[in-house]
Structure formats: structure tokens, C-alpha cells
Amino acid sequence: MDEPFQTILTSYEGKREEIIPILQEVQESYSFLSETAMQDIAKFTRVPASQVYGIATFYAQFRFTPKGKQHVMVCRGTACHVNGAPRVLEETETQLGILEGETSDDGEYSLETVACIGACSLAPTVMINNAVHAKITKKKVASLFKKAKT
Numbered sequence: 610m611d612e613p614f615q616t617i618l619t620s621y622e623g624k625r626e627e628i629i630p631i632l633q634e635v636q637e638s639y640s641f642l643s644e645t646a647m648q649d650i651a652k653f654t655r656v657p658a659s660q661v662y663g664i665a666t667f668y669a670q671f672r673f674t675p676k677g678k679q680h681v682m683v684c685r686g687t688a689c690h691v692n693g694a695p696r697v698l699e700e701t702e703t704q705l706g707i708l709e710g711e712t713s714d715d716g717e718y719s720l721e722t723v724a725c726i727g728a729c730s731l732a733p734t735v736m737i738n739n740a741v742h743a744k745i746t747k748k749k750v751a752s753l754f755k756k757a758k759t
């Protein structure tokens with residue numbers, strides 16, 4: 610257990626009901642939940658690791674792979690959905706060679722979908738790190754990730 614992880618745990622008592630806040634804080638610090646982290650949380654809360662894993666996988670907010678250098682979020686909210694988000698997601702997966710929830714082997718890209726990024730008038734949208742890309746088409750996806758295929 611590394612020091613930042615131990616520091617996170619010091620603000621908790623090890624109660625079962627603290628599992629979700631601990632998972633959230635660990636993910637905030639490390640960008641994802643590793644198997645080791647979940648085992649450590651299980652020991653700390655005296656809950657079987659399988660249950661901690663079960664809790665974590667129940668919630669869409671948790672990631673089990675590290676974020677890529679470029680974290681891509683395809684919006685799947687209503688406004689984006691009716692304006693072609695499913696096609697945008699499909700094309701993004703094709704261009705990056707990874708599926709939703711995955712990270713490329715070289716660690717360059719990670720991909721996830723989000724409920725709404727708060728820019729519905731620009732739908733459909735894609736966010737790469739902190740930059741919002743508006744009115745995305747299949748063609749725009751291809752140009753956004755041209756480098757990913759080279």
C-alpha cells in the first residue's frame with residue numbers, strides 16, 4: 610500500500626458503508642481502481658474482496674483501467690443520442706481500435722461514454738481531456754483521431 614493510498618484510508622474508520630466513498634476517493638487520486646486497491650479496501654473494511662469488486666462494478670462511475678493520456682468521452686445524453694451519438698461512438702471505437710471502457714495498449718487513449726457534458730446545444734459532442742468538440746460527425750471523428758491510426 611503506497612503512501613497516498615494510506616493517507617486516503619486514514620480519514621475513514623473501516624466501516625462497510627464507507628466503501629463507496631473510499632472507492633471514489635481512490636479513483637480520484639489514481640484515475641482508476643486497481644485489483645490491489647480493491648483488495649486493500651477489502652482488508653481495511655473487513656469485507657470480502659469479491660463484495661468490494663461487486664459494489665465497484667455495480668456503479669458506472671468506476672473505472673478498472675487507467676485513463677489514457679487522451680481521455681475521450683462520447684456523450685450519450687438525449688440531445689446527443691438523437692443527433693447521432695451511437696454512430697459517433699461506433700466510429701470513435703473504430704478509429705481508436707478500443708471499445709468503450711478500454712484503454713489503448715500504448716496508454717495514449719481511453720474511451721468512455723457520459724450521460725451529458727452540459728453542452729446539449731452543440732450535440733452531438735465529444736470531450737477529449739478538457740476540450741469539448743461540437744457537432745461531431747463520423748468524418749469529424751476520423752479527423753480528430755487521424756493520428757491514432759498512424
Ligand code: FES
Pocket residue numbers: 684685686687688689690724725726727728729730732733734
Ligand atoms: S446530451 Fe450531450 S451534451 Fe447534453
